[in-house]
Amino acid sequence: MKKLTSAPALFAAAGAFLVTGLLLAFLYAPVDASSMGFSQKIFYYHAPIAETALVAFGIAFVAAILYLRDPDPKWDRLSYVSVRLGLLFSVMVMITGMIWGKAAWDAWWAWEPRLTTFLIVCFLYTAYFVLRQVVEEESRRATYAAVFAIVAFIDVPITFFATRYMPEGLHPVVIRAGDSGMEGSMFLSFMISMAGMTLLLAALVRADVAAARLKDEIDDLKTRIGG
Amino acid sequence: MSIEEGAKFVAAAYAVILAVVIAYYALSARRVSALQRDVELLKAEVEKREAAGSGD
Numbered sequence: 001m002k003k004l005t006s007a008p009a010l011f012a013a014a015g016a017f018l019v020t021g022l023l024l025a026f027l028y029a030p031v032d033a034s035s036m037g038f039s040q041k042i043f044y045y046h047a048p049i050a051e052t053a054l055v056a057f058g059i060a061f062v063a064a065i066l067y068l069r070d071p072d073p074k075w076d077r078l079s080y081v082s083v084r085l086g087l088l089f090s091v092m093v094m095i096t097g098m099i100w101g102k103a104a105w106d107a108w109w110a111w112e113p114r115l116t117t118f119l120i121v122c123f124l125y126t127a128y129f130v131l132r133q134v135v136e137e138e139s140r141r142a143t144y145a146a147v148f149a150i151v152a153f154i155d156v157p158i159t160f161f162a163t164r165y166m167p168e169g170l171h172p173v174v175i176r177a178g179d180s181g182m183e184g185s186m187f188l189s190f191m192i193s194m195a196g197m198t199l200l201l202a203a204l205v206r207a208d209v210a211a212a213r214l215k216d217e218i219d220d221l222k223t224r225i226g227g
Numbered sequence: 228m229s230i231e232e233g234a235k236f237v238a239a240a241y242a243v244i245l246a247v248v249i250a251y252y253a254l255s256a257r258r259v260s261a262l263q264r265d266v267e268l269l270k271a272e273v274e275k276r277e278a279a280g281s282g283d
Contacts, residue, residue: 011252022241031230038233042240049244092247096240103228103236200248207255214262221269225276 007210010203017196021045024189039103042096044189048197050093050118054156056086056201057125061153064146073216074209076142079149080132081208085201087125094122113162114171121159124152 025044032040060082067075097115098108109115128148135141163171182190 037228038230039228039236041233041237045241045244088247088251092244095243099236099240099243103233204251204255207259211255211259211262214259214266218262218265218269221266221273224273225269 007203007207010199010206014196014199014203017192017199018045019196021048021189021193021196024185024192029186029189030183036104039100042100042103044193045197046093046096046100047190048194049089049096051194052197052201053086053089053093053121054160055198056082056089056205057121057149057153057156059205060086060149061156064149067142067146068150071139071142073142074213076145077209077212077216078205079146081205081212083125083128083149085204085208087122087129089201090118090122090125093118112171113166114159117155117159117162121152121155124155128152 021044025041029044031038034040060079063075063079063082066072067079097118101110101115102108128145131148132141132145135144
């Protein structure tokens with residue numbers, strides 16, 4: 001079981017799902033009949049990356065709560081790594097979204113609810129790293145970072161539901177409860193890409209937590225040496 | 228928008244994703260191997276000092 005959830009196995013599974021999703025998106029799913037046309041193909045990775053970014057911030061939120069309940073450095077490591085990966089995925093969402101926006105709306109950027117709230121998410125979690133840099137004492141840094149990760153998470157559901165509760169924006173609501181909002185072949189391609197992106201996040205979290213653990217081990221060994 | 232025009236945007240978007248993921252993976256792999264090397268060196272140093280300490 002451990003082998004199936006090791007980082008290399010997860011990376012391999014993620015790669016297999018992502019490649020399959022991509023092949024299905026281009027060879028199986030039809031070209032969108034709306035005005036978006038071929039540029040809609042960006043959706044098959046753009047939307048899963050966005051959902052995965054929000055999941056990463058969710059993991060950081062849960063790990064931060066767990067740290068405040070039980071100040072074990074492993075929760076701080078998980079929270080920190082999840083925020084970093086969430087931010088990485090958010091950057092990819094912003095860039096691919098801008099490219100798609102240019103193709104679909106002929107504008108790189110629009111101050112509409114989803115884009116604006118996602119940008120705020122990026123700024124908030126960038127501030128998380130600034131906070132970690134300025135607090136030197138380890139346990140205080142972890143506590144402040146945990147509180148910040150919990151507070152910053154408030155913007156995540158706002159971002160997710162922005163298109164549903166503020167429908168005046170440009171972002172369409174594709175998936176609704178009980179309705180995938182797309183053709184079967186499109187939905188299959190999307191779901192496989194979604195699974196691939198989730199596995200990629202799991203693999204990266206696992207690998208980065210292992211790296212963070214090594215870094216802590218180095219600090220511990222340096223303390224023992226006295227340097 | 229024609230398929231040719233749309234394809235440019237699609238290619239650009241997927242190229243960005245691929246570049247970011249590969250760059251992050253490569254940097255992570257490099258960082259992990261450097262950290263593993265440091266851990267081994269420091270462990271050897273600790274063992275050396277502990278052996279020297281017990282020999283006194």
